[in-house]
Amino acid sequence: MIAASAAEPQPRWQALWREAITDAGELLQLLDLAHLAPHLPQADAGFPLRVPRGFVARMRRGDARDPLLLQVLPQLAECADPAAARDAVGDAAARAAPGVIHKYRGRALLIASGACAVHCRYCFRRHFPYADETAAAGRWQAALAWLRAHPEIDELILSGGDPLSLATAKLAELDEALRDFPQLRRLRIHTRLPVVLPERVDAELCRWLSGLPWPVALVLHANHPRELDDSVAAACARLRHAGVRLLNQAVLLKGVNDDAGTLAALGARLFDLGVLPYYLHQLDRVRGTLHFEVDDDTALALHAELRRRLPGYLVPRLVREEAGAPAKTPLVPA
Numbered sequence: 001m002i003a004a005s006a007a008e009p010q011p012r013w014q015a016l017w018r019e020a021i022t023d024a025g026e027l028l029q030l031l032d033l034a035h036l037a038p039h040l041p042q043a044d045a046g047f048p049l050r051v052p053r054g055f056v057a058r059m060r061r062g063d064a065r066d067p068l069l070l071q072v073l074p075q076l077a078e079c080a081d082p083a084a085a086r087d088a089v090g091d092a093a094a095r096a097a098p099g100v101i102h103k104y105r106g107r108a109l110l111i112a113s114g115a116c117a118v119h120c121r122y123c124f125r126r127h128f129p130y131a132d133e134t135a136a137a138g139r140w141q142a143a144l145a146w147l148r149a150h151p152e153i154d155e156l157i158l159s160g161g162d163p164l165s166l167a168t169a170k171l172a173e174l175d176e177a178l179r180d181f182p183q184l185r186r187l188r189i190h191t192r193l194p195v196v197l198p199e200r201v202d203a204e205l206c207r208w209l210s211g212l213p214w215p216v217a218l219v220l221h222a223n224h225p226r227e228l229d230d231s232v233a234a235a236c237a238r239l240r241h242a243g244v245r246l247l248n249q250a251v252l253l254k255g256v257n258d259d260a261g262t263l264a265a266l267g268a269r270l271f272d273l274g275v276l277p278y279y280l281h282q283l284d285r286v287r288g289t290l291h292f293e294v295d296d297d298t299a300l301a302l303h304a305e306l307r308r309r310l311p312g313y314l315v316p317r318l319v320r321e322e323a324g325a326p327a328k329t330p331l332v333p334a
Ligand SMILES: *Cc1c(COP(=O)(O)O)cnc(C)c1O
Pocket: 094, 101, 102, 103, 104, 107, 108, 109, 157, 327, 328
């Protein structure tokens, strides 16, 4: 085998990752919204703006209420709820080992990486102390040692951050080690990268996925049908060709997707791409995100309307995550 030379070009997705927009002024300029700049917060509350250029290209120019823009643009309202929790979902208490979160029977979640290509303003992990906590640190030893002591775990979930932010070689290092665990029946990957940076789904990644010895479920994260342009459709087709089953989780977000027409269009578009809607999450109430919250009565009414409009298999489960609960909690009408 020929050793990789230092001069070997980096995969294109890594260059696109680095070229992401991180400056609000530049983002607004690109969208013909420069007049909004004085109304933005001065500080970023430790969670800077970040969005790949390809995702920005799907935003409507001149539209300050664009549902894709609202997901990434820091707002003054983020400073309005200083009393809200930093860890609303009990992740700290469920930390089983460095980079391992164990809440539910049979499934363990690995914080594979702390990095994301996009910074979603509503993210419940925006305060998570990633630097100390990624499972990929070292050669995944802490996570592997924990798994060895827990033979009842039959599904590993790679999450983050975004696990596909790791180089494919780093992912391959994990799967080589995991082949020694006969208990594993499924591998799951929670990622927003095929949506926000579809170039990440390159030939190298697809080769890795199709060579895995376990059935793989990949849970995407798209909140609005306009996120799913032709480049995302092509990435989904490559993933399906690699034998991966595709699901989607969305977060119910005020001003972004809190109307039945948008959610129904999202379900229909997902199915066109070979993706089934899985969860529609009520917002996790962490600091800096409450301006996105949709109240439960409205959420239930939206969900009831979706059940009227869509075939049952395109209706996502409306859930919230409750610290200490044995599974995601379905919302049920009072
Ligand atoms: C959401 C979550 C899971 C996955 O739950 P499913 O209902 O199986 O999708 C697993 N572990 C943790 C810690 C979670 O937060």
